[in-house]
Amino acid sequence: MSDLIEKLRSELGDAGVLTGADAEEKAQGGWSHLGTPLAVVRPASTEETSKALKLCHAAGQGIVAWGGKTGLVEGGNAEGMIALSMERMHAVEEIDTVSGTMTVQAGAVLEAACDAVEAKGFFFPLDLGARGSATIGGNISTNAGGNRVLRYGMMREMVLGLEVVLADGTVLSSMNHMLKNNAGYDLKQMFIGTEGTLGIVTRAVVRLRPAPSSQDVAFVGVSEFDAMPRLLRHMDVALGGTLSAFEVMWEDFYNLVTREPALGKPPLASTHPYYVLVESLGGHQEEDSARFEAALMAAMEEGIVTDAVIAKNQSERDAMWALRDDVGQVAQNWPIFTYDVSLGISHMEKYVATVKERLAAEWDSPTTMIFGHLGDGNLHVIVGVGDGEPEARRRVEEIVYSPLRDIGGSVSAEHGIGLEKRPYLGWSRTPEEVALMHTLKATLDPKGILNPGKVLEPGLKVAAE
Numbered sequence: 416m417s418d419l420i421e422k423l424r425s426e427l428g429d430a431g432v433l434t435g436a437d438a439e440e441k442a443q444g445g446w447s448h449l450g451t452p453l454a455v456v457r458p459a460s461t462e463e464t465s466k467a468l469k470l471c472h473a474a475g476q477g478i479v480a481w482g483g484k485t486g487l488v489e490g491g492n493a494e495g496m497i498a499l500s501m502e503r504m505h506a507v508e509e510i511d512t513v514s515g516t517m518t519v520q521a522g523a524v525l526e527a528a529c530d531a532v533e534a535k536g537f538f539f540p541l542d543l544g545a546r547g548s549a550t551i552g553g554n555i556s557t558n559a560g561g562n563r564v565l566r567y568g569m570m571r572e573m574v575l576g577l578e579v580v581l582a583d584g585t586v587l588s589s590m591n592h593m594l595k596n597n598a599g600y601d602l603k604q605m606f607i608g609t610e611g612t613l614g615i616v617t618r619a620v621v622r623l624r625p626a627p628s629s630q631d632v633a634f635v636g637v638s639e640f641d642a643m644p645r646l647l648r649h650m651d652v653a654l655g656g657t658l659s660a661f662e663v664m665w666e667d668f669y670n671l672v673t674r675e676p677a678l679g680k681p682p683l684a685s686t687h688p689y690y691v692l693v694e695s696l697g698g699h700q701e702e703d704s705a706r707f708e709a710a711l712m713a714a715m716e717e718g719i720v721t722d723a724v725i726a727k728n729q730s731e732r733d734a735m736w737a738l739r740d741d742v743g744q745v746a747q748n749w750p751i752f753t754y755d756v757s758l759g760i761s762h763m764e765k766y767v768a769t770v771k772e773r774l775a776a777e778w779d780s781p782t783t784m785i786f787g788h789l790g791d792g793n794l795h796v797i798v799g800v801g802d803g804e805p806e807a808r809r810r811v812e813e814i815v816y817s818p819l820r821d822i823g824g825s826v827s828a829e830h831g832i833g834l835e836k837r838p839y840l841g842w843s844r845t846p847e848e849v850a851l852m853h854t855l856k857a858t859l860d861p862k863g864i865l866n867p868g869k870v871l872e873p874g875l876k877v878a879a880e
């Protein structure tokens with residue numbers, strides 16, 4: 416092992432290889448367990464990334480890519496392996512204002528990339544709670560979703576080209592800038608959402624959008640679940656394509672983020688079972704605001720909405736979004752288990768009731784907080800039971816995931832599989848799908864050195880029942 420570390424050091428220099436206490440320090444502060452890596456390798460270029468992979472490949476050494484370390488499913492756990500931090504490759508290389516594209520290195524922090532784009536009068540629409548630490552490379556390898564998928568799609572829809580280093584160090588350059596390119600297989604898709612198990616993303620070309628010049632945000636209270644999908648449809652039609660977010664909150668979540676010790680103030684009285692944050696992004700503030708208000712008024716007249724408040728200025732808009740993003744409050748209630756599931760909107764109300772019932776049957780006063788992206792069929796489910804003991808975790812997973820099997824839901828809407836959800840992959844994918852995933856893995860990474868053990872169970876060809 417020390418032999419490999421020495422070789423890495425001679426290729427990447429002292430700043431490129433951290434060991435001992437320096438490596439341990441880098442493994443702190445992750446949103447899920449990162450383990451203790453043998454070393455943290457920090458390439459400053461694609462060429463250095465390739466050299467590192469080549470050496471690890473020759474040595475059969477497992478290597479785990481790190482971005483902002485804000486993944487939630489132990490996808491970055493590098494226990495006993497080499498961590499490959501992309502933190503030195505953080506440049507925004509080019510913003511092309513003619514074709515509307517950005518060429519960016521994998522380690523660029525999402526928020527910094529968005530700011531650079533904004534300074535050029537463009538908009539990169541990916542937005543999520545971890546924006547200040549999550550990296551573009553991490554967003555690609557997890558196919559990040561977030562708050563505006565409804566309008567702009569997930570990361571997959573924004574990536575035009577990729578540069579990837581394969582397991583053996585081969586650099587695969589697929590830095591396409593065009594929206595249309597059907598010359599053969601779209602290879603980049605293999606590296607989007609595959610959590611660093613098939614290759615390491617080093618650079619990307621992403622699609623930019625025109626910067627919106629209007630933003631309208633409202634907070635809405637509704638009295639029954641069915642009103643939420645009705646409101647979604649109503650607003651989508653009435654706004655003629657400018658609806659950009661439709662974030663739902665069950666009352667437990669709303670109360671948590673609007674009552675002390677939370678800093679957020681309740682925009683509406685706390686008397687509704689469900690709340691929705693609705694956002695529109697458009698091109699003309701006055702006209703868009705008038706349309707937005709009229710659409711909400713109509714929803715009230717039709718009885719879909721019980722109560723609503725429209726933000727009057729930017730600080731009120733930001734304050735409404737801050738409630739939705741207040742992960743700090745959620746984390747306060749530790750120990751908690753966090754889940755991220757997808758299911759059809761028509762199944763949601765019954766699903767939530769079933770989960771709550773089953774939890775209450777096994778624990779005294781369990782807490783559940785539910786919020787999510789209704790238009791995407793994506794709910795975030797936060798559960799607090801007992802002292803957070805590991806046996807409880809397995810049982811809660813069973814309760815949260817098992818009802819999804821019969822209704823064609825997914826155990827992972829946007830957080831990925833990592834280590835944490837691996838036992839349940841076969842609950843959302845068919846045995847044939849999982850077998851093909853193993854075939855791809857074996858082809859692209861025959862020695863199994865890329866993020867070993869994540870997503871797929873090593874050695875297994877068919878999903879376990």
Ligand code: ZN
Pocket residue numbers: 561562787788795829
């Ligand atoms: Zn989310």
